[in-house]
Amino acid sequence: MAKVRTVFRCPDCGASAPKWVGQCPGCAAWGSLVEELDAPLEAVAHALVASSGPPVPIAEVDPTEFTPRPTGVDELDRVLGGGLVPGSVTLLTGEPGIGKSTVLLQAAATVASSGRTVLYLSGEESPQQVRLRAERLGALHPGLFLAAETALPHLISAIDQVQPELVVVDSVQTLVAPELSSAPGSVAQVRECSHRLVQEAKRRGCAVVLVGHVTKEGTLAGPRVLEHVVDTVLAFEGDRHHALRLLRVTKHRFGSTQELGLFEMTESGLVGVPDASGLFLADRRVGVPGSVVVPTMEGVRPILVELQALVADSNLPAPRRSAQGVDSGRLSMILAVVERRVGFPLAKLDVFTLAVGGMKVLEPGADLAVALAVASAMQGRPVPPDLVACGEIGLGGELRQVAHTPRRLAEAARLGFTRAIVPHSAPHDVGGIELIRVGTLLEAMDRLDLFDI
Ligand code: TYD
Numbered sequence: 001m002a003k004v005r006t007v008f009r010c011p012d013c014g015a016s017a018p019k020w021v022g023q024c025p026g027c028a029a030w031g032s033l034v035e036e037l038d039a040p041l042e043a044v045a046h047a048l049v050a051s052s053g054p055p056v057p058i059a060e061v062d063p064t065e066f067t068p069r070p071t072g073v074d075e076l077d078r079v080l081g082g083g084l085v086p087g088s089v090t091l092l093t094g095e096p097g098i099g100k101s102t103v104l105l106q107a108a109a110t111v112a113s114s115g116r117t118v119l120y121l122s123g124e125e126s127p128q129q130v131r132l133r134a135e136r137l138g139a140l141h142p143g144l145f146l147a148a149e150t151a152l153p154h155l156i157s158a159i160d161q162v163q164p165e166l167v168v169v170d171s172v173q174t175l176v177a178p179e180l181s182s183a184p185g186s187v188a189q190v191r192e193c194s195h196r197l198v199q200e201a202k203r204r205g206c207a208v209v210l211v212g213h214v215t216k217e218g219t220l221a222g223p224r225v226l227e228h229v230v231d232t233v234l235a236f237e238g239d240r241h242h243a244l245r246l247l248r249v250t251k252h253r254f255g256s257t258q259e260l261g262l263f264e265m266t267e268s269g270l271v272g273v274p275d276a277s278g279l280f281l282a283d284r285r286v287g288v289p290g291s292v293v294v295p296t297m298e299g300v301r302p303i304l305v306e307l308q309a310l311v312a313d314s315n316l317p318a319p320r321r322s323a324q325g326v327d328s329g330r331l332s333m334i335l336a337v338v339e340r341r342v343g344f345p346l347a348k349l350d351v352f353t354l355a356v357g358g359m360k361v362l363e364p365g366a367d368l369a370v371a372l373a374v375a376s377a378m379q380g381r382p383v384p385p386d387l388v389a390c391g392e393i394g395l396g397g398e399l400r401q402v403a404h405t406p407r408r409l410a411e412a413a414r415l416g417f418t419r420a421i422v423p424h425s426a427p428h429d430v431g432g433i434e435l436i437r438v439g440t441l442l443e444a445m446d447r448l449d450l451f452d453i
Pocket residue numbers: 094095096097098099100101102103133136265266267268269270
């Protein structure tokens with residue numbers, strides 16, 4: 001085979017160099033050069049003239065081309081808007097150990113059990129390790145093929161042999177295109193391999209799922225480039241100390257990015273959690289001061305979460321403000337409003353706040369619940385156990401309604417809550433739950449008997 005030439009090119013200005021150099025010869029940027037194949041002129045020219053046909057009226061475009069096929073893992077299908085689209089490429093990102101391989105092996109198994117062929121490429125674990133895990137997950141189906149390749153040409157010939165409808169590449173950082181001299185996981189390798197896989201997926205009409213590790217800072221290790229190349233980006237999130245895992249979709253060419261999938265990591269793999277609110281409230285002790293339930297929204301999914309606050313005398317010059325699963329900037333603002341607009345003396349107190357169950361409640365809709373939890377903790381008086389609180393607090397202590405209030409309250413009613421404290425402007429007619437309408441935080445505290453100091 002003739003040696004393929006590579007060049008090092010600057011993605012910003014396009015200048016190239018035959019060898020890697022620290023500073024771009026074109027724009028003088030440092031460390032910007034990335035290795036890529038020096039494409040022969042004919043190939044470039046062909047790509048430029050290749051046409052996908054004449055323009056057609058929009059109504060005549062065939063929409064069935066992008067019909068998703070269910071994977072059989074319900075929470076994954078929910079996030080994908082029905083399933084994986086044939087010919088599409090999906091990137092699943094997440095920190096190491098969060099459960100990416102587990103969820104994809106489960107999805108691969110359910111797809112295989114429905115009579116379709118799946119190729120699972122494992123570059124990180126040996127086939128023996130994957131088999132052991134598959135055994136525990138009950139995933140030993142004849143239609144599920146394993147390969148432990150890391151070289152791209154071998155992967156493509158494996159696809160040729162098996163002719164799968166779904167290809168899982170775990171992970172894209174282990175793949176190498178041998179023409180490039182860069183190391184696996186480098187920007188050049190990840191970009192080249194993912195480009196080629198996108199072409200293969202489109203050409204064969206098989207769905208491809210790529211696993212991409214992210215660093216602690218939450219960015220893809222090296223290959224941010226990938227997000228532009230793929231059709232769908234899924235992010236698997238969670239806290240190692242909790243069993244809960246959240247699956248979000250941050251980019252989706254075939255549907256909404258509003259859905260959220262919830263899983264619980266168990267002995268026998270990931271189990272979907274259709275009733276998230278029930279899960280979060282399962283261990284709640286009613287009648288404890290400092291606890292308030294908020295109907296929060298994750299995309300279009302309402303979830304009830306318990307917020308807790310604890311207040312203690314401080315012996316520090318700057319008292320502690322601790323926010324676990326609560327936005328610390330918003331907490332500071334809420335405490336300032338509680339102090340200035342309601343008059344609670346918080347300056348010499350440590351304040352701890354917590355969203356129970358490993359959930360992150362960062363939206364303004366939780367402001368009122370946080371403020372009421374702090375007030376309840378300070379007064380040592382519980383709020384009624386059948387009450388939820390929902391609303392945004394302004395700097396003047398006034399309350400504003402938040403998006404999707406009816407949907408939030410309907411979820412609260414479904415779980416047996418009978419009262420909700422909401423801003424004046426909240427919509428009318430939310431069935432099954434009595435609304436306590438208030439204009440300000442002070443009024444809200446007064447109505448709940450938390451005000452007298
Ligand atoms: P894994 O899917 O290997 O994570 P990733 O591919 O994102 O790196 O899952 C890692 C963790 O999940 C591992 O620490 C063990 C745990 N786990 C279970 O608790 N139950 C199971 O059935 C499986 C397969 C894994």
